[in-house]
Amino acid sequence: MPCWKEVNKSLILKNNLWCKSTLDTKTVYDQNATKWLRTAPSSLSDFTARPLVFDACGEQLERRSVLDxxxxxxxxxxxxxxxxxxxxxxxxxxDEMIQIAQQQEQQDQYGIEYVSCDVTNFKPEGQFDLCIAVFLFNYLSVEDMHQVMATAYDAITPGGHFIFSVPHPFFPFVRQEEAPPFYFSSSGKNYFADVNQQFEGKIWKKGGEALHVQCVHKTFDDYFRGLRQAGFNTMPELQELTVTTELAQTDPEFFSPLINQPLHLLFKVSR
Ligand SMILES: C[S@@+](CC[C@H](N)C(=O)[O-])C[C@H]1O[C@@H](n2cnc3c(N)ncnc32)[C@H](O)[C@@H]1O
Known part of the structure; x- marks a missing residue:
């Protein structure tokens, strides 16, 4: 399995542009890893997206193997x-996110293996019952996402599932206000013309701390085409996630700016 540093060295020589944007993402996460560590729901998407991802994976996983x-x-x-x-x-x-994950694993002893690697250069050994990618694809170009979807297809056992969440492609255009609890800057951007452009944004934790997030913009077509090209030929289940009025009632100050806004997409597709 190639590690990030080995892969990175050859890619610097091959493709400076690719390397630059990827290094930026790596830097963002290396520098903010401690802010991301959480043992209970705290960031907006811990309430608006991840619980629905978990439910899509199933209440009882019954020892099903997972590639994350x-x-x-x-x-x-x-x-x-x-x-x-x-x-x-x-x-x-x-590396920093992985190091923090491993430190937490030493305390919890859940039996989770963590590897520091670029998913665009990753080929897992063996297959898994389930593959998830939770807010990963907003860091990849359309082309890299399509490649990773093909990797996911190969990595899943027949009958297994691929489940992923991404920012809703309309969100940066529907919510132009750069304010808590979530935004992506899209000033001057166009839904079709600015595919593969990186939008910078912030997502807030309930305590008031903001996390730096990025979104390489894609259209609906990019997601469905990628799945088809990867080999998935069943109809994906698609959920468009928002802040419901019920969720807003639990903490009106935090959630109400986003009631009924198109926040995230959740895909579930079987191999
Ligand atoms: C928003 S965080 C989500 C982390 C986790 N899935 C979760 O839901 O808490 C996005 C993660 O994607 C990782 N990432 C971005 N580009 C990547 C790449 N090319 N290969 C592997 N990981 C990548 C970042 O390092 C970061 O940890």
């Missing part, structure tokens, strides 16, 4: 283990 692409500091890994997941491999570009 862009696993970060392991928030999703720990929850899926608590829900009964079996063998678990988490992969992330950021």
């Amino acid at each position: 692409l862009g696993c970060g500091e392991g928030y999703c890994a720990r929850e899926l283990k608590r829900r009964g997941a079996g063998a678990y491999l988490g992969v992330d570009l950021s």
